[in-house]
Amino acid sequence: MPENNKHSANSKPSFWNDPEKRSILFQILMVGAVILFILYIINNTMHNLETRGISTGFGFLSQNAGFDILLTLIPFDATYSFGRTFVVGLLNTLLVSFLGVICATILGFMLGIARLSHNWLIRKVATVYVEIFRNIPLLLQIFFWYFAVLQLLPSPKQSIELGGGTYLNVRGLYVPEPIAESGFGWVAIAFFASLIASVFLVRWAKKRLDETGNFFPAYWASLGLVVGVCLVTFLLAGSPMTLEYPELKGFNFQGGISIIPELSALLLALTIYTAAFIAEIVRSGIEAVDHGQTEAASALGLPRSRTLRLIVIPQAMRVVIPPLTSQYLNLIKNSSLATAIGYPDLVSVFAGTTLNQTGQAIEVIAMTMAVYLSISLLVSMFMNWYNKRMALVER
Amino acid sequence: MKKIGIFAAAAVVSLSFVQTASAEDVTLKGVQERGYVQCGVSTGLPGFSNPDEKGNWIGMDVDVCRAVAAATLGGASKVKYTPLTAKERFTALQSGEIDILSRNTTWTQTRDTSLGLNFAGVNYYDGQGFMVTKTLGVKSALELDGAAVCIQAGTTTELNLSDYFRENNMKYQPVVFDTSDQTVKGFESGRCDILTSDASQLYALRIKLENPDGAIVLPEIISKEPLGPVVRQGDDQWFNIVKWSMNALINAEEMGLTSANVDEMKGGDIPAVRRFVGLDGPKGKGLGLSDDWAYNIVKQVGNYGEVFDRNVGAGSALNIERGVNALWSKGGFMYAPPMR
Numbered sequence: 212m213p214e215n216n217k218h219s220a221n222s223k224p225s226f227w228n229d230p231e232k233r234s235i236l237f238q239i240l241m242v243g244a245v246i247l248f249i250l251y252i253i254n255n256t257m258h259n260l261e262t263r264g265i266s267t268g269f270g271f272l273s274q275n276a277g278f279d280i281l282l283t284l285i286p287f288d289a290t291y292s293f294g295r296t297f298v299v300g301l302l303n304t305l306l307v308s309f310l311g312v313i314c315a316t317i318l319g320f321m322l323g324i325a326r327l328s329h330n331w332l333i334r335k336v337a338t339v340y341v342e343i344f345r346n347i348p349l350l351l352q353i354f355f356w357y358f359a360v361l362q363l364l365p366s367p368k369q370s371i372e373l374g375g376g377t378y379l380n381v382r383g384l385y386v387p388e389p390i391a392e393s394g395f396g397w398v399a400i401a402f403f404a405s406l407i408a409s410v411f412l413v414r415w416a417k418k419r420l421d422e423t424g425n426f427f428p429a430y431w432a433s434l435g436l437v438v439g440v441c442l443v444t445f446l447l448a449g450s451p452m453t454l455e456y457p458e459l460k461g462f463n464f465q466g467g468i469s470i471i472p473e474l475s476a477l478l479l480a481l482t483i484y485t486a487a488f489i490a491e492i493v494r495s496g497i498e499a500v501d502h503g504q505t506e507a508a509s510a511l512g513l514p515r516s517r518t519l520r521l522i523v524i525p526q527a528m529r530v531v532i533p534p535l536t537s538q539y540l541n542l543i544k545n546s547s548l549a550t551a552i553g554y555p556d557l558v559s560v561f562a563g564t565t566l567n568q569t570g571q572a573i574e575v576i577a578m579t580m581a582v583y584l585s586i587s588l589l590v591s592m593f594m595n596w597y598n599k600r601m602a603l604v605e606r
Numbered sequence: 607m608k609k610i611g612i613f614a615a616a617a618v619v620s621l622s623f624v625q626t627a628s629a630e631d632v633t634l635k636g637v638q639e640r641g642y643v644q645c646g647v648s649t650g651l652p653g654f655s656n657p658d659e660k661g662n663w664i665g666m667d668v669d670v671c672r673a674v675a676a677a678t679l680g681g682a683s684k685v686k687y688t689p690l691t692a693k694e695r696f697t698a699l700q701s702g703e704i705d706i707l708s709r710n711t712t713w714t715q716t717r718d719t720s721l722g723l724n725f726a727g728v729n730y731y732d733g734q735g736f737m738v739t740k741t742l743g744v745k746s747a748l749e750l751d752g753a754a755v756c757i758q759a760g761t762t763t764e765l766n767l768s769d770y771f772r773e774n775n776m777k778y779q780p781v782v783f784d785t786s787d788q789t790v791k792g793f794e795s796g797r798c799d800i801l802t803s804d805a806s807q808l809y810a811l812r813i814k815l816e817n818p819d820g821a822i823v824l825p826e827i828i829s830k831e832p833l834g835p836v837v838r839q840g841d842d843q844w845f846n847i848v849k850w851s852m853n854a855l856i857n858a859e860e861m862g863l864t865s866a867n868v869d870e871m872k873g874g875d876i877p878a879v880r881r882f883v884g885l886d887g888p889k890g891k892g893l894g895l896s897d898d899w900a901y902n903i904v905k906q907v908g909n910y911g912e913v914f915d916r917n918v919g920a921g922s923a924l925n926i927e928r929g930v931n932a933l934w935s936k937g938g939f940m941y942a943p944p945m946r
């Protein structure tokens with residue numbers, strides 16, 4: 212009996228000797244220290260700002276901004292608040308990042324596949340592309356597109372006419388703007404209806420393939436369905452749409468949609484630069500798929516394009532997604548180089564002009580950092596979710 | 607190991623905060639220990655602050671720093687210049703990277719009251735103007751509806767521009783750059799129809815253009831831009847030194863003291879001159895400087911009139927008239943309190 216007691220005492224070591232409990236204690240102490248330190252920094256900063264007569268707080272967000280912004284996705288002018296400049300800048304950052312991610316992905320995938328092409332020329336062109344654009348600093352590329360290419364375009368009066376009412380000049384690209392008239396609602400309804408029909412079509416095709424083994428090109432059929440239905444409805448409704456053409460009035464083109472050169476240059480540079488990295492990621496992803504798989508597919512008589520789409524890419528995606536995510540995050544953060552050419556993104560508008568006009572550096576920078584952090588975390592979360600989904604396909 | 611690193615970093619950060627917390631009367635001591643004045647200037651604006659062919663900084667704003675260096679250290683060349691864009695300038699001063707900001711900076715209420723800064727006076731009374739290419743055929747700023755305008759970020763220019771177009775019911779497209787070089791490039795390439803800035807700077811930027819004759823400055827002046835040196839709030843001694851260095855420049859012109867004749871006049875018996883050179887009157891004590899501080903300024907930098915002529919006036923490429931920047935006794939705004 213006493214032996215037993217001793218044993219149980221031994222199996223339950225004292226607090227200090229239990230590594231688990233000890234580590235919990237240390238973690239609590241550590242977190243406490245970090246919190247105290249942060250509080251100390253905040254307190255100290257506030258104190259120093261006050262003794263130096265620098266105003267603090269977020270009150271400035273409701274003051275009138277007093278300046279205008281080149282590109283605004285929501286209504287904005289100088290009578291709106293500094294808080295609104297934050298939203299305007301944020302939306303501009305999201306705009307260029309979103310377009311950049313999409314374009315870079317498409318271009319990157321094409322290049323990645325091209326790098327493994329059986330055609331010597333295509334393969335070499337893709338390799339040279341990757342080596343050039345991956346190795347030139349992004350800022351230089353932005354400057355190149357903006358100052359060396361787009362700023363050399365002619366003045367509005369000598370605009371290059373691209374046909375169809377589209378003009379290109381040093382102030383940007385001007386395209387006609389489609390304006391919906393009454394009756395266009397029918398086209399919208401037709402679009403959604405055919406879209407829903409397509410979903411059913413794809414499901415049906417998949418079921419048929421599983422059950423009978425007969426293949427039906429559902430994606431192409433859906434595309435035809437949507438386009439066809441919309442077109443027919445559009446004509447039946449009496450073509451309820453007009454185009455507003457850009458016109459040279461006074462100094463500039465008015466009307467239509469204008470795409471400012473600051474956006475084009477930034478988008479071009481971000482896309483071309485990031486696509487070079489994505490191409491490498493895609494290439495390594497494809498190379499990671501065992502060659503036996505491709506051989507098995509061709510032994511089964513699957514054509515090369517479908518082998519790529521059905522066998523190789525889905526497996527390559529598992530390797531590709533994690534590094535792809537970091538490229539997306541890079542692109543979003545790199546978009547802050549916008550300020551170098553005057554594209555009004557969050558850093559240029561809010562952390563630039565607003566900071567300078569209000570002088571409230573700490574608040575403005577904290578808000579800006581919080582935005583980039585949140586965007587990055589959201590993108591990571593989404594990509595992790597997508598990654599999990601892809602990984603589950605494994606059998 | 608990592609934890610130790612964090613705490614070490616924390617300790618360093620907090621120490622640096624504590625050290626810089628008391629700003630009182632430390633600037634002069636710092637300058638004297640270091641042996642030079644840290645002066646924030648523009649990245650290159652002819653006439654105001656611009657490096658010459660030999661790489662020496664020259665200009666109106668540079669001369670304010672040289673005057674302060676002459677007063678505090680006895681040598682006008684004991685200055686270290688830091689080129690700053692409009693956006694960077696206030697942070698550089700607030701954080702202590704520079705002792706004076708002398709960079710065509712407009713004195714406004716916000717800047718003077720909520721940035722923890724003080725304006726020590728005005729060394730140039732300016733106003734905002736517009737520059738357009740001649741080929742546009744525009745004669746007045748009121749014909750600019752719908753124009754694209756190149757401006758520099760973080761300036762009063764951005765705000766005045768917006769006010770002016772709004773007041774006159776005109777639209778415009780603001781194209782905002784970080785540096786003056788980019789702004790000029792945007793104007794030259796035709797990205798903008800107009801370049802707007804303080805009028806004096808328009809003349810300065812104009813001579814930077816590839817074809818200066820292709821551009822004209824419109825007659826309208828749309829704002830008040832009193833430009834002057836700025837210091838940190840809370841160090842009254844340094845504030846006084848910069849303020850009185852400026853006053854000395856102006857008073858010297860009023861008394862007729864120049865770099866050429868100050869040695870000669872010093873020996874005379876005009877009471878105001880005797881006080882100026884530190885033989886009588888308040889001398890340098892109240893400022894914490896040597897008695898010959900004002901003498902050094904005039905001897906090494908000259909008086910305000912000399913500074914003006916050499917940098918932006920008749921003796922320079924800009925050839926700007928004295929106008930409102932003449933002495934009060936000659937119909938201008940330049941007026942300094944008496945030195946007694």
Ligand SMILES: N[C@@H](CCC(=O)N[C@@H](CS)C(=O)NCC(=O)O)C(=O)O
Nearest residue numbers: 648649650692711712761762786803
């Ligand atoms: N006086 C105005 C404007 C000052 C300003 O930065 N002007 C531009 C003119 S384009 C300049 O001097 N740039 C020179 C530089 O960035 O170094 C202010 O204080 O906000």
